Amino acid sequence: MMITQIKTYYLSALMTICFSTFTIAQQGTVVVNEDPSIPKLLEIKKDINKDDNNSDRYKIQIYSGSVGKAENNKSNFDNSIGVWKSQLTFESPNYKVWVGNFRTRLEAERALLDVQKKFKDAFIFKPKKD
Numbered sequence: 764m765m766i767t768q769i770k771t772y773y774l775s776a777l778m779t780i781c782f783s784t785f786t787i788a789q790q791g792t793v794v795v796n797e798d799p800s801i802p803k804l805l806e807i808k809k810d811i812n813k814d815d816n817n818s819d820r821y822k823i824q825i826y827s828g829s830v831g832k833a834e835n836n837k838s839n840f841d842n843s844i845g846v847w848k849s850q851l852t853f854e855s856p857n858y859k860v861w862v863g864n865f866r867t868r869l870e871a872e873r874a875l876l877d878v879q880k881k882f883k884d885a886f887i888f889k890p891k892k893d
Contacts, residue, residue, distance in 0.1 A: 821871035821889055825849075825882040826860040833858035836882070843881055847874060861890075 826836040833851055837860045840849050847863035862878060862885075865871035871887045878885045 819889070819892075821863070821865040821868055821887055823847075823862040823865075823871060823875055823878055823885050823887055824859055825862055825878060825885045827857045830858045833860050836860050840878075840882070844878060846877070 825840060826833055837849050837851050840860065840862060849860060849862045852859050852861060863871065863874055865874060868887070875885060875887055
C-alpha cells in the first residue's frame, strides 16, 4: 500500500511539472480611449487640493496664543514629531499652530494620538472656509 501511495505522489508531481511548463500565455494590446479634457480636470483637482482654504480637510491645532510661543511650539513640533506639515496662522487676536491636512476624521484621530504625547492640549478641527 505504501508503494502505491509513493507512485501516485511521484506521478502527480511529474504531471504537474509537465503541464505547468507547457502552458501558452496570451498576448494582446490595450487601447485606452480617454476624453482629452480629463488630464486638464485632474490638474484643476490637484490645484484645488493644494489650496488649504478650499479643501474640506481636518487639521490638528497644537497651540493658540502669543507669536513667540506659537513659533516656539511650531519649532518644537517640527524638530520632535515633524511627520506632518505644520503652519503658523493668525486669527485675531491669537497666533495658532496647525498640523496636517487630513482627508478623514479617522486619519486625523490616528495622528492626534501621536501629537498628544508631546502636546497634551492638541485637538482636531475643520478650518472655516473663506
